[in-house]
Amino acid sequence: MKKRKIGIKGFARLQIVDNKSKKIVGDSGWFENQITNYGLNSCIVAAPIGAASVQAAGLMLGNGTNPASDAVALHSSNTDYYSTFGPAVIASLTARMIQSFNGTLGAATLANIGVFAASSGTLLAGKTFASSALATTQSVNCTYEWRYSTS
Amino acid sequence: MKKRKIGIKGFARLQSVDKKSKKVVGDSGWFENQITNYGLNSCIVAAPIGAASVQAAGLMLGNGTNPASNAVALPSSNITNF
Numbered sequence: 001m002k003k004r005k006i007g008i009k010g011f012a013r014l015q016i017v018d019n020k021s022k023k024i025v026g027d028s029g030w031f032e033n034q035i036t037n038y039g040l041n042s043c044i045v046a047a048p049i050g051a052a053s054v055q056a057a058g059l060m061l062g063n064g065t066n067p068a069s070d071a072v073a074l075h076s077s078n079t080d081y082y083s084t085f086g087p088a089v090i091a092s093l094t095a096r097m098i099q100s101f102n103g104t105l106g107a108a109t110l111a112n113i114g115v116f117a118a119s120s121g122t123l124l125a126g127k128t129f130a131s132s133a134l135a136t137t138q139s140v141n142c143t144y145e146w147r148y149s150t151s
Numbered sequence: 152m153k154k155r156k157i158g159i160k161g162f163a164r165l166q167s168v169d170k171k172s173k174k175v176v177g178d179s180g181w182f183e184n185q186i187t188n189y190g191l192n193s194c195i196v197a198a199p200i201g202a203a204s205v206q207a208a209g210l211m212l213g214n215g216t217n218p219a220s221n222a223v224a225l226p227s228s229n230i231t232n233f
Binding site (some may be wrong): 003004005006008009022034035040043044046047049050053055056057069085088089090093094095097146148150 | 155157158159160166170183184185186191192193194196197198199200201202203204206207220
């Protein structure tokens, strides 16, 4: 019997949308993330057996730098821009986390995104993207995916 | 920043022990497992984000053949050994 090799990579994409015209005015494109040591051990490894585990529950945006593998927080995070997921979808070996933030939360410069189990939790995964200003007349749609592969 | 490659493989080991002497009288050694499609999607992929997921909770022994990737049951399982 040939054994299957299973791998995982995380990706995120953000799009800024004008609230009035509904047009996309900014797009980060897909970018690969950094899964932290805590996210790897306490979530990816532990959650499938439920032992002392956490489950990803929300996304947070910020204006800081790239998280290192041993990071526990999202650098320069903006707590106004934390929310539990909207839909969480499993499809084709992909765990998809979706959230939309309205700019009425406050004009902000956005440069990084993180996945958390709670607003005050430890960073599970995150990454920077090209810095972009979010106006109060805009919204930002976030899609975060943990993609699994077999070979 | 160099990206980390993360992979997963499952392994198991069984040892039979004589109750009286406490000596190991049988040892399978470590062997690699088969993660089923259901286990992959509903547990490995889904549990970390909690969406329609299940979490592994028990082990069962049996006397049957290798489960295929699309298996939904352990062939010739012995439910008294769950």
